[in-house]
Amino acid sequence: MDSKIGKELAQNFNIVFKDGSLLDEAFTQASYVNEHPNQGLKFYERIEFLGDAVLQFVVSEYIFKRYPNLPQGRLTRLRAAMVNEESFASFARECHFNEYIRLGKGEELAHARERDSLLCDIFESFVGAVYMDQGIDKVITFAKQVIFPKLDQGRFDEYFDHKTELQETVQADGPVNIEYKLLSEEGPENDRTFKSAVMIDGEELGVGQAHSKKHAEQLAAREALLRLKKQH
Amino acid sequence: MDSKIGKELAQNFNIVFKDGSLLDEAFTQASYVNEHPNQGLKFYERIEFLGDAVLQFVVSEYIFKRYPNLPQGRLTRLRAAMVNEESFASFARECHFNEYIRLGKGEELAHARERDSLLCDIFESFVGAVYMDQGIDKVITFAKQVIFPKLDQGRFDEYFDHKTELQETVQADGPVNIEYKLLSEEGPENDRTFKSAVMIDGEELGVGQAHSKKHAEQLAAREALLRLKKQH
Known part of the structure; x- marks a missing residue:
């Protein structure tokens, strides 16, 4: 195992591999193995197969428990937004995994190191190695x-409908009156800012501000949901 | 929780639920909930979402570890053969889950109880409930x-290529001579039986018998693989 990689993983993620060969496997592409025959090297594909299933499982359980009122269809859409090539590639970059990959010369020249599909694979293979x-x-x-922190940072918000979620949450035990109120509307025509509040049975539970009324209401609903969760 | 179901699950699988409401949820279709409003019933869809991911994970890990020489592509095909509607539906029937489902009247009349898609869902939701x-x-x-026993029973054999697996296994540490020898060919033209042996560096490691030479060789390779695994 490359000692620089081992050091960085320990520093950044507090992960210290017992079996460094698993880590080598996770970061090695077939092209590198082909260029270094007779060294008994393994490439990442098998362990990526495992990591893919581990990630699906871990993400599924997390959102299942975190959003107890989200129906199956929305859970499935949210998982699809989290578990895909684009987001895994971005996580891999954030973790500097692009620097860790061992590639053959041809693949290096073809800039495979920055390719989303490879980075996604490597993110999965790393997780497979951690699991093993x-x-x-x-x-x-x-x-x-x-x-998971990306959920709080609103990274997957487009897959969410906070207003519906709020409705399902507060009406789980019976009918409740939910109203959205426009508090203010300011700024020039081409850069208007809307401030909306959500009122639940007359009580203001969340406020949101955005460049569209619809988005402001979504943010208000999101704030109300966070507040309700804290109360539980 | 239905006490008959609880009893059977304890007897057949040694599974005793702490939280019976999870089991109710796993075996209840939305149509039943709609016919029994105000009882706070839940239907299986959310927990099926979780069970689906749990099953993918458990099957993936099992075949990953059991077939250490199977390349990713073949692992993926094998998993797809194990984790799909048809096989999950058959597992559900084998476990008598078709008898446990709570359906609305309309769905009952439409024979939903025997529908593969529903039985597959129920198999997943049950596993989700066990996991929770x-x-x-x-x-x-x-x-x-x-x-897992279905693998040994040859249920997924069509997705396997034992000859290739044997080759990859024995040649992992360098070149080895593998030969298939036809031992005998018997019976009438329309019901012929072939007996083949696989020889590894001249030593007979497995014998197979089938109605085609190709299948006999596959079975011989399978026997050789089992023998090699025992030696390890």
């Missing part, structure tokens, strides 16, 4: 650092 | 009873 070396709890710890 | 109630180890125990 240290088990599911360490994978969850890693996901809590790299994947 | 008792954790991953109990799911693996259940899979060892219901899913």
Whole structure:
């Protein structure tokens, strides 16, 4: 195992591999193995197969528990937004995995190192290696650092409908009156800012501000949901 | 929870739910909930979402570890053969889950109870409920009873290529001579039986018998693989 990689993984994620060969496998592409025959090297594909399933599982469980009122269809859409090539590639870059990959010369010249499809694979193979070396709890710890915070940062908000979620949450135990109120509308015509509040049975539970009324209401609903969750 | 279901699950799978409401949820279709409003019933869809991911994960890990020489593409094909509507529906029937489902009257009349798509969903939701109630180890125990033995029974053999697997296994540490020898060919033209042996560096490691030479060779390779695994 490359000692620089080992050091960075320990520093950034508190992950120290017992079996460094798993890490080598996770970061090695077939093209590199082909250029270094007779060294008994393995490439990442098999362990990526495992990591893919581990990630699906860990993300599924997290959103299942975190959004207890989200119906299946929306859970499935949200998972699809989180578990895909584009987001895994971006997580891989954020973790500097693009620097860690061992590539053959041809692939290097073809800029494979920055290709989303490869980076996605490598993100999965890394998780597969963590799982094999240290088990599911360490994978969850890693996901809590790299994947799950993106939900709070609004990264997947387009897949969410906070207004519907709020409605389902507060009406779970019976009918409740939900109203959105426009508090203010300011600024020039081409850069208007809207401020909306959501009122639940007359009580203001959240306020949102955005460049469209619709988005402001979504943000208000999101704030109300966060507040309700804290009360529970 | 229906006490008959609880009893059967305890007898057949040694599974005793702590939280019976999870089991109710797993076996209840939306149509039944709609016919029984105001009872706070839940239907299986959310927990099926979770169970689906749990099953993918458990099956992936099992075949990843069991077939250490199977390349990713073949692992993926094998998983697809194990994790799909048809096989999950058959597992559900084998477990008598078709008898446990709570359906609305219309769905009952439409014979939904025997529909593969519903039975597959129910198999997943049951596993989701087991996972929520008792954790991953109990799911693996259940899979060892219901899913994994099918591999040894040859249920997914069409997705396997034992000859290729044998080749990859024995040649992992360098070139080895593999030969298939026809031992005998018997019976009438329209019902001929072929007996083949696989020789590895001159030593007979497996014998197979089937109605085609190709299948006899596959079975011989399979026997050789089992023998090699025992040696390890």
